[in-house]
Amino acid sequence: MGGGVCSFVGGGMSVALQLNDVTLGYERHPAVHHLTGSIARGELLAICGPNGAGKSTLLKALSGALEPLGGQLAWQDCTARDIAFLPQMVEIDRSFPITVFDMVAMGDWQRSGLFGSIGRRAKQATFDAIARVGLTGLEDRLIGTLSGGQMQRMLFARLVMQDAAILLLDEPFTALDANTTEDLLDLIAQWHQQGRTVIAVLHDFDLVRQHFPRTLLLARECVAWGDTQETLSALNLAQARHMVEAFDRDAMICARVA
């Protein structure tokens, strides 16, 4: 199965993303190996797998920040501007003196750019986005004073501001309580209804089974990709664990290079 064709979008749905034998990695060591498949426009997809399975690497490549080592990865009818990417929380400098409002307003970049003023409409949109994630009243707080949950809500508000057709979320619910997770899942469901394509890296299988119709189970190679209930079978999960543990540090040049 590994490296083979895992998923193709059924007839009648338009393809948003086509992956053709994609290999991703750093310094020639592949983190994701020979991945082929496609993602439909408006799909709500979870990417699951053990630590080191290449989930974040795949998301990075989907966002355009990482060039594939091999194969083709092509978004259909969309540019980098249509993609909003939420990386893991650790990369944000929380000591920087900036308010919640300004941070959320950053999401307006594609319209306001270098010099454009944040006009009345963008201002209202910022307040609305902050309200949508339940942070009303905290607009003037510095980001360093926010709790972990409030921080993630703020970043979701910025995603709302970006108003992108495709949303990539890297472990968006890690270390969040049930209440916050529920609110943010509600927002994701709304995005799904609006026809946006949402792709999220997640660890909580129960949450994925409840809220995500489709799943890609990754263990450096595609283990299974398709309907969530079938993909997350006990057999597939066991295989995923086994495949990552077998990772070879002194790997030879891959014989499967086309």
Add this chain to the structure above:
Amino acid sequence: MYDLFLAPFVEFDFMRRALVGTLALALSGAPIGVFLILRRMSLTGDAMAHAILPGAAIGYLFAGLSLGAMTAGGLIAGFVVALASGAVARFTALREDASLAAFYLISLALGVTIVSLRGSNVDLLHVLFGSVLALDDATFVLLAIIASLTLIGLAALYRPLVMETIDPSFLNSVRPHAGGVAQVLFLALVVLNLVGGFHALGTLLAVGLMMLPAASARLWARDMTAMLGLSVLFALLASYLGLVASYQTGVPTGPMIILAAGALYFISLVFGRSSGLMRLWRREQHLEG
């Protein structure tokens, strides 16, 4: 009071020149310092200041104490070290701070050697500590150009720089490469200001008028806007007070200006409203919610 604070500037042309020159430096250097601090590049500014020395010294070797030659030499040396240390950090195991430290130590030794090859100790002192009381028209114009370029440049770079500092991956996702471009242009502005500062305050002290007011402002200000405004205010105040103190006591001017900025820094350290030490001692009652 008049004799103390105004008379020196009313009576002496060179004092008025020194004041205007340092005010220009303060106006552009302080906001640069704010960005250096927030981007955790405080020591980068220091290293770059040293790195400029051999370039200026080579200019001096060829043309004596010539403004054009020393400025060009300083700019070239500054850019070379900035780019080279960036490249070393990127392609080897050394981090940017280690590679900068290596480059600036070599530069400093090289610079002092070159100056002493030809010049007297007086010239060396001029290069190391500047000559704020002997600013000629050409230096004036140079400082004014640098200040204008810096303010325009910082306005253009403001959003990408702030975004790249807080959340580099976000900026990279909405505008790939903008972060790298902003970083290079920002370093260019840093070099430009250090070269300007070096004519007035010398290579070693030029960075003081950038960092000290910015660090002081961080202790008072809650947000970025206030920090920028306060840093400029502190830098202007330090320039003025330093000039007055130097005139009244006969102590060299460059060090006196930096000492004035240092005094403001210590005051801020204790009384700074946002994060000064007094805050710990006062132990304000917490609010209800």
